[in-house]
Amino acid sequence: MGNTDIFEKMADRYDNSERVQIAKIASDAIREYVVDAKDKTAIDFGCGTGLVGMNLLDDFKSVLFLDSSQNMIQQIKQKIAEFNIENADTLCFDFEKQGQSELQADYIFMAQVLLHIPDTELVLSRLYDVLNPGGHLLIVDFDKNESIVSDLVHNGFDQADLAERMRKLGYRDIQSKTVYSGSNIFMNQDASIFVLDAQK
Template identity: 25%
Template sequence: MSLDRFNQLAKKWDSKPERVEGALCFVDEIFKTIKEDTSNFNTLDYGCGSGLVSFALMEQVKTVTGMDFSTGMIDIYNQKIQSLEFNNISSLLHDINNQELDFNTYDLAVTNMTMHHIKDTNIFIKKLSSSLKPNGYLCIADLEIEDGTFHSCNDGVEHFGFNINNIEKSYKDNNLKNIIVKQLQVINKPNNNFSVFIAIGQKI
């Protein structure tokens, strides 16, 4: 989906139950896997959208920074921030294709269902890895190879999913250790079933 399309979809993003369930499933698996105290973690949610992942994990970490290139999505995200009495969340308009991320900054970087919209996934993983402090965690959830029918419109879809062996290699190439790559969930649609993987690694 293109930037325009994400801006249009933003207001209705949370209305699809599978999006909400997918984000909750991702967050649940992250905290099942990270077996240390995360209450002091500064967290990046890249391609945060309306904040389904950010708001699901905010109570278990110190801070969350949501970044996304869609003003429509960031507006919804900010409305949610304002409706909370206390929050540890902030947002930033950011395009990973054209901008850098701060180095050595986050204890946890998460990104859900965003990477298939990014052309150069090696640069994406490189930038996210570089933003981590030593021992920080990178957690990616996205589609495994699919037949191109996951989206009703493939405008802005750069990849029809990923081969998990390539993801694991990319994690290794970017100095990540303790790598786990496995199936996270299956999204059932009338036309097909789509497997979603989770990849977790820790910065050396």
């Protein structure tokens, strides 16, 4: 996945107070769209150190923490062991390089992950294939921000444009809204964060 080598280096010092706060905002936004999911499976896609998924463990039957960074996965394994979590598992896997797997899930959520993925359509299409019929993909990411110029990440997303691109891939019943605005939260720029819910 995009920028894996960067995340490999920062895994053991990733969990700072700002990231914990943003993860809480993201998980609360995702939870709004999760209905009667105690018997459903979920994937925390591009999970990092699991800050978002850990907040949502009680909402699902099980959560698979998936990331392309082995060091990030190691951080989650330590948390699972430390807290004796029984409804979580981990997988180091790169959807951009490895193509389809045998994975299936009722919910996939990804928080501040899409901006790191160069070919967003490819990954969104592969995630569509992983979803069970009627399943949900939930995306939390930054609104498009023209003041950000970077070779490493997208400068956010226009919600309507992203929804239209996802419709072309087969997603339906797409809804989104901005859930948070903050100062210096995106490449040292003021930015806003949206949540998008799409169904297979």
